[in-house]
Amino acid sequence: STILYNDSFLRREQGKVDMEDRGYQFGDGIYEALRVYNGKMFLLDLHMKRLNRSARELRLSLPYDTNHLAENLDRLIRENQIDYGYVYFQITRGAIARKHRFPEQKIDCVLTGSVEAASKDEDLHADGIKVSLLDDIRWLRCDIKTLNLLGNVLANQEAFEQGSDDAILHRDGVVTEGTTCNAFIVKDGVLITHPADHFILNGITRIFVLELAERLGIPVEERTYTTEELRNADEAFITSTGVRVTPVIRIDDQSVGDGKPGLITLRLLRAFNLDVE
Numbered sequence: 523s524t525i526l527y528n529d530s531f532l533r534r535e536q537g538k539v540d541m542e543d544r545g546y547q548f549g550d551g552i553y554e555a556l557r558v559y560n561g562k563m564f565l566l567d568l569h570m571k572r573l574n575r576s577a578r579e580l581r582l583s584l585p586y587d588t589n590h591l592a593e594n595l596d597r598l599i600r601e602n603q604i605d606y607g608y609v610y611f612q613i614t615r616g617a618i619a620r621k622h623r624f625p626e627q628k629i630d631c632v633l634t635g636s637v638e639a640a641s642k643d644e645d646l647h648a649d650g651i652k653v654s655l656l657d658d659i660r661w662l663r664c665d666i667k668t669l670n671l672l673g674n675v676l677a678n679q680e681a682f683e684q685g686s687d688d689a690i691l692h693r694d695g696v697v698t699e700g701t702t703c704n705a706f707i708v709k710d711g712v713l714i715t716h717p718a719d720h721f722i723l724n725g726i727t728r729i730f731v732l733e734l735a736e737r738l739g740i741p742v743e744e745r746t747y748t749t750e751e752l753r754n755a756d757e758a759f760i761t762s763t764g765v766r767v768t769p770v771i772r773i774d775d776q777s778v779g780d781g782k783p784g785l786i787t788l789r790l791l792r793a794f795n796l797d798v799e
């Protein structure tokens with residue numbers, strides 16, 4: 523396959539990482555993952571806006587602007603003949619002898635990108651999933667989409683070992699988000715999700731689902747909610763680029779609502795699916 527390496531297109535085997543790349547040593551970099559539907563990147567502008575924000579927060583300068591990046595990613599999609607699938611790209615601060623502080627001299631950041639074919643509905647679980655409720659042990663800037671994902675990785679693995687599909691995380695009883703997704707509940711007809719602050723990643727799918735809810739006239743509250751509220755919710759679901767809107771029907775050994783995907787959840791999923799047709 524063809525990959526993007528800075529401003530060049532290489533064969534996958536030619537994409538090599540320097541052993542002193544700060545992304546490799548410190549996780550000092552940012553990324554985005556987005557979905558391709560019918561040969562087009564979905565919600566591209568929102569992803570690029572978030573990328574620029576992540577870069578600003580880490581004082582990392584991109585090698586070129588996001589319009590040019592979008593052109594390169596488009597070419598990557600065409601060269602690999604992807605109609606449906608994923609685009610992943612990341613930018614690290616670059617390679618230099620290891621020292622925590624930013625390099626004094628200017629070094630080039632390293633941008634790499636790849637695509638992966640996936641059928642239109644791959645990774646969807648419309649019948650619902652089981653999640654584990656786990657401690658959120660991550661740092662306090664979860665709003666930045668950085669390469670540092672160990673807190674997410676460990677929780678995701680623990681959930682898997684418990685027989686769950688993912689984990690929903692909480693800080694001292696306040697639900698934040700999933701390990702790779704945002705978390706929503708429905709109570710008495712109201713859609714509730716954690717506000718977009720430093721404790722969660724403001725998912726592009728989250729933003730889109732909130733817009734769908736408004737379009738459908740579903741009342742929304744962006745506020746924190748507790749694990750207790752999650753357990754007693756009428757409905758729960760997660761959102762991400764990969765899973766779109768996925769009902770949560772079990773939390774540890776307890777069912778959510780009547781143990782079936784909720785009506786509002788399914789309305790949102792249907793509305794979402796219409797938009798990616």
Ligand code: PDD
Nearest residue numbers: 555701702703704723725726727762763
């Ligand atoms: N993960 N929260 C976390 C911690 C995430 O890692 C993700 C996405 C989301 C949802 O964001 P979006 O709707 O923009 O996909 C929320 C991506 C898919 C990943 O790491 O592969």
